[in-house]
Amino acid sequence: MSDTNPNSTANPAVHAMDKNEFYKLLEARKSIRKFKPESIPREVIERILSAGMQAPSGKNRQNWRFFVVTGKKREEYLTYSQKSWLGVKDILAQKLKPSLYDFTERFFYTLGDAPVIIFAYSHNSSEERYHTSIGSVYMAVENMNLACVVEGLGSCTIGAPLEIKAEVDHFLGLDNHEEFKKGELELLCALVIGIPDHNPPKAPRQTDGRVTWL
Numbered sequence: 001m002s003d004t005n006p007n008s009t010a011n012p013a014v015h016a017m018d019k020n021e022f023y024k025l026l027e028a029r030k031s032i033r034k035f036k037p038e039s040i041p042r043e044v045i046e047r048i049l050s051a052g053m054q055a056p057s058g059k060n061r062q063n064w065r066f067f068v069v070t071g072k073k074r075e076e077y078l079t080y081s082q083k084s085w086l087g088v089k090d091i092l093a094q095k096l097k098p099s100l101y102d103f104t105e106r107f108f109y110t111l112g113d114a115p116v117i118i119f120a121y122s123h124n125s126s127e128e129r130y131h132t133s134i135g136s137v138y139m140a141v142e143n144m145n146l147a148c149v150v151e152g153l154g155s156c157t158i159g160a161p162l163e164i165k166a167e168v169d170h171f172l173g174l175d176n177h178e179e180f181k182k183g184e185l186e187l188l189c190a191l192v193i194g195i196p197d198h199n200p201p202k203a204p205r206q207t208d209g210r211v212t213w214l
């Protein structure tokens with residue numbers, strides 16, 4: 001990997017990586033909402049989780065908490081996912097064209113048949129500012145999205161479960177979780193993961209007004 005800054009010390013861990021490959025990886029990531037039903041081996045899920053946990057975090061608290069749902073439990077969750085649709089459907093009806101609205105509704109009902117759902121929680125403590133805690137977890141989530149791409153998998157980050165936060169907490173059995181009992185755990189999003197069964201176009205990126213140079 002060539003280093004554009006002659007004064008910097010290149011990280012030897014990434015020496016062998018082609019710079020273009022990294023940027024291509026970022027571009028290749030896109031939300032996948034339709035999956036083949038094949039299950040994903042546990043060791044692959046573990047690699048994805050460990051990619052997540054390479055993320056930076058405020059005060060290095062590594063305050064992410066992940067709950068991995070597969071198999072029968074995943075099927076059970078679909079009833080909850082359908083409920084979360086009720087919270088967003090009216091807003092989406094105004095925003096989406098009918099075909100996309102129907103696709104989105106189906107996605108909420110089936111989660112695209114994704115065999116794996118990972119719920120991402122933040123452990124919020126008084127030691128760290130609230131927004132820092134939240135940001136750290138989202139950084140881990142994007143690492144996981146990228147790891148899915150290199151694993152030949154697709155993923156979609158979903159905020160939909162936030163519509164039914166309390167029910168998701170209960171569904172995951174958090175009532176008996178020590179951190180949850182202290183009021184320190186907060187659901188931030190979920191990731192659905194599986195082998196892609198469609199190839200949607202990459203959503204175009206806007207640049208206008210996104211960056212200000214001073």
Ligand SMILES: Cc1cc2nc3c(=O)[nH]c(=O)nc-3n(C[C@H](O)[C@H](O)[C@H](O)COP(=O)(O)O)c2cc1C
Pocket residue numbers: 029030031032033107156157158159160161189202203
């Ligand atoms: C925090 C967050 C919440 C999201 N929630 C949902 C969701 O509930 N349902 C969904 O279909 N997509 C959801 N998405 C995916 C976005 O719609 C998607 O990232 C965006 O349209 C850009 O497309 P791309 O991911 O293919 O680049 C979410 C993404 C983020 C980062």
